[in-house]
Amino acid sequence: MTCDIVLAGVGGQGVLSITAIIAGAAMADGLKVRQSEVHGMAQRGGAVSAHLRISDSPIRGDLIPSGGADMILSMEPVESLRYLSFLKPEGVIVTAAESYVNIPDYPDLDPIVEAIGRLSRSRVVAAAELARKAGSSRAVNMVIVGAASSFIPVGRASIEESIARLFGAKDAGLVETNLKAFAAGRAAGAEGR
């Protein structure tokens, strides 16, 4: 079993923390993981991506080949399409619905979302709204993790523990909010499956 995920977003959106949560959960489930990150100049407000490879057997390299990804998990609709060539024909896109506009030529969002919708297995999740309802607009990333979670061969309990580990050091209320955001995302991601 292997599951290759390309994570996409804009520098500063928290792509690395999402990667860390899923990777931590996969390892708790006894799976092997390789997690390639982007550091340095590219992090400053530019398009960023990370490759996360999960497998029950040894993993050859740090990069996912073109046409090799089972999922593109994106913090932002435009960024979800930037790495499309990495996605398997039957792969899935999960993305937050909200745009991140920090460039002058940001395109009209409707045709973008429409295009994503044409991919039979795609989920455009109103992450900001769900996060707010869960109690904190800062829990957007956990909604995204939740939306992706039912497509990833990692146990729900393991992901929840991974989230609790990340926020537990800060405070218990934060853990609860983020778990709620995760659950809302999971429900949204599973809709219509």
Add this chain to the structure above:
Amino acid sequence: MESDDVVLLADEAIALGAVHAGLGAAYGYPGTPSTEILEYLIRLYEAGKGPRAAWCANEKTAYEEALGASFAGRRVLVTMKHVGLNVAADPFVNSALVAIKGGLVLAVADDPGMHSSQDEQDSRYYAEFAMIPCLEPTDQTEAYEMAREAFDLSERFQVPVMIRITTRLAHSRAGVRTRLPRAGNSMEKSTDKAGWTLLPANARRRYERLCGIQAELEAWSTSSRWNAAEPSAAPRKADFAVVTGGLGRNYYEENLADFAESIGAEKLPPRLHVGAYPLPAAKLRELAAANRRILVIEEGAPLIEKALRGILPSGIEISGKLDGRLPRTGELNPDNVRAALGLAPRSSARLDAPPLPNRPPQLCQGCPHADSYAAVAKAVEGLPLSAIFADIGCYALGALPPFGLPEALVCMGASIGMAVGAAEAGYENVVGFIGDSTFLHSGVTPLIDAVSRNAPVTIVILDNSIVAMTGGQPTILPSSRLEEIVKGIGVDPAHVATIDASRAAAEKNVAIFRREIAHRGVSVVIARRECLEAIKAKKKKGAAARVAAEEACAPEEGE
């Protein structure tokens, strides 16, 4: 079943391997993708759990401090990025001639594809040039193991040893199997003056010695477990063989199942992976003896490929980056290695979507550098023959829209040297931008040149109190000393100004820049405001410290 102990970036795996090899000290200068090696060690040091680990003014001083530690018998690690080794080249090359005592290991991180660099030079050439061994890992556990072995090798052969790593592995995390640590060396008084004093008479003897051990190094490399030959399933039937280097191995293996299916598993070529240098020439000759064609898949420059053209008989076809089978520039990846094996591309998902805009990196919203650029742009408006130079750091992004101000950007410190040269060549209104850390790294010496001839340049030191681009390491000296340093060199105090790099002070700043650019001599403007990332990091650290303090006070709870 084997188990992975700890999850680490390959950079961190090198650091932990060094610690478990009995590390006595570590020095370096931040640079992507090498930074996380020393960051890991500094965290250990600050927690009282590791030996001294410190950022240095630049890579050269870091390397020299490492040499001192080796002289004293300690095991020492020095870290930098590939272009940093250019700065440290003087002590590095000469260090191959001294009688290394405590193991000295140089961990250098190359950046093929230039994710965050100005070139993609291959550090293996430096190892070859200095005639020292080099190890190159392909996964995180190898990074750990090679770091451990490198110290033993360094002491066994009395030469420094290089570990070369590249971006994709440096910044990839995976489980690492660790072993029991070895104790560190104790400090010892050096008794080998002739081995460390490179006067010509000694240096000649030492150079002869270095040349003399090359055969031994090659024998070691030939028998090294890192240079593993993999025979073909059907020996002598394959008409070609594969040699992999660095991450080329991973991408080859990624495609192996499809390759076997395409040509038949029984026809898979024999393969030699090179993970240790000098090149295992005997093994390469053996591989070539049975094959007419060799495909070389190596990350970086075609070093193995070129060497094979010298090692092997001319009847054998060598294929790789020099005949266009693989791209000469940029990184290897699973796709270009797949094409080199003659496999059709995998099919990808397809969508009819509108074209996507580029999203290049940019200065953060509210970044102090943006205010400095805006003020200088206004100050030079309409001035004849102006030239603007920039340097290495976040502010390099000022070369992109919306500023597009710098006209040249080459290497650490070049903004000042180039400004001086351009001014003396006839430019009239010359400005050089340099960050506080870059100034202390390589800017002081060219400023001395400028002062010595009172060159008509204005140097803007962008003082954000931190090394921002590489993730917020502290500048080596407090910002408050910058003005004293500049004045100490001899810049006329009347032409040294410290300004507040903020929008509120814009008008005042433009006037100061206009005045100093008009001055026909050296002027220095220190544009000061703390990096926003640094402020964020401080807040986070403060919050974490508060939580830690609360936890320390809270009564213990049972599980």
